[in-house]
Amino acid sequence: MTTKARVESYYAGAYWGPRKETAEECARRTATFLDALSRYDSFLAEWFKPAKSLKDARKYRLMPPDLAALAELFSAGVNRADAGGVIERLGFGFWFDNGGPDGxxxxxxxxxxxxSDAVPNSCVLTLPRKGQNAERLLTAQALAAIVRAMVSPWEPDWAFATSYDYYQENRKAASDPFSLGWVTYLSNRIGGVPPLPAPVRIEPVEGKGTLIVLTPERFTASNPEHVALAERVRELLDRAGLLKPLQAQP
Structure with missing residues (x-):
C-alpha cells in the first residue's frame, strides 16, 4: 500500500524592524503592494475587507486599492491595554483574503x-494549496516575482517564500530572527551576499538588496537534497555576518 505524499503549503513574508508610521502611511504601502500583485497575476487582483461572515465580506471589495478603507482597517487593528488605551508602539495590523474557496x-x-522590538513589522501572503492557481504560483519564477513585489512598498530587511513544513522543521529557535526560504531577499542594509553553490541563483533587486533562489524546481521539506542545500546556504550567510536581528528604521 502506497502512502500519499503530503501536500506542503507555501507562503511569502516580508519583515522589517521598528519603524514608526501612521495608519495612513501603512495604507499607502499596502495599496502599492496590492497594485503590484494585481499586475502580476489575476488571482492576486481581488481582495475583500474582513467581515463577520463570508457573505458580508464579498460585499466589500478593496480593489482598486481604497486608501481610506485601508487606513480605517489599520486604525481599527491597534493593540489595546487592559484599561482600553491604545499601545501605540505596537503599531497596526489586520487580516484579509481574496475570496477564494478553502485550499x-x-x-x-x-x-x-x-x-517596539517585541513585535516585528511584517507582510505575510499565504498562497493557495491546490488547484490551477497553486500550480501556477508555486514556482520559483512566481515566488521570486511576489517577493520582489514586496520590496519596494515595504522596504523590508529580509523577505522569503517557502513551505510551512520547512519553516517549522528547520527554524533554529523560536527567537531566531531569520529564516531561509526557497526564495530569500536580503536588504543591502544587512550586507552583501557572498558567492553561493549551484544551483542557487543570485539576483539584484532594484538596487535595494539581493534575491537568492535556492533551486528552480519546487523546494520541499521532504526532499533531503533541498534541505541540505538550504542548510549549506544558511551556513554561508551566517559566516558572512548576514543573519542579524531586524534593524530599527527611521
Whole structure:
C-alpha cells in the first residue's frame, strides 16, 4: 500500500524592524503592494475587507486599492491595554483574503507602524494549496516575482517564500530572527551576499538588496537534497555576518 505524499503549503513574508508610521502611511504601502500583485497575476487582483461572515465580506471589495478603507482597517487593528488605551508602539495590523474557496485562497496578514522590538513589522501572503492557481504560483519564477513585489512598498530587511513544513522543521529557535526560504531577499542594509553553490541563483533587486533562489524546481521539506542545500546556504550567510536581528528604521 502506497502512502500519499503530503501536500506542503507555501507562503511569502516580508519583515522589517521598528519603524514608526501612521495608519495612513501603512495604507499607502499596502495599496502599492496590492497594485503590484494585481499586475502580476489575476488571482492576486481581488481582495475583500474582513467581515463577520463570508457573505458580508464579498460585499466589500478593496480593489482598486481604497486608501481610506485601508487606513480605517489599520486604525481599527491597534493593540489595546487592559484599561482600553491604545499601545501605540505596537503599531497596526489586520487580516484579509481574496475570496477564494478553502485550499484555493490567498490571505494577507499585515503588521505595520510598530516601533517596539517585541513585535516585528511584517507582510505575510499565504498562497493557495491546490488547484490551477497553486500550480501556477508555486514556482520559483512566481515566488521570486511576489517577493520582489514586496520590496519596494515595504522596504523590508529580509523577505522569503517557502513551505510551512520547512519553516517549522528547520527554524533554529523560536527567537531566531531569520529564516531561509526557497526564495530569500536580503536588504543591502544587512550586507552583501557572498558567492553561493549551484544551483542557487543570485539576483539584484532594484538596487535595494539581493534575491537568492535556492533551486528552480519546487523546494520541499521532504526532499533531503533541498534541505541540505538550504542548510549549506544558511551556513554561508551566517559566516558572512548576514543573519542579524531586524534593524530599527527611521
Amino acid at each position: 484555493d485562497v490567498a490571505e494577507l496578514r499585515i503588521h505595520c507602524g510598530g516601533y
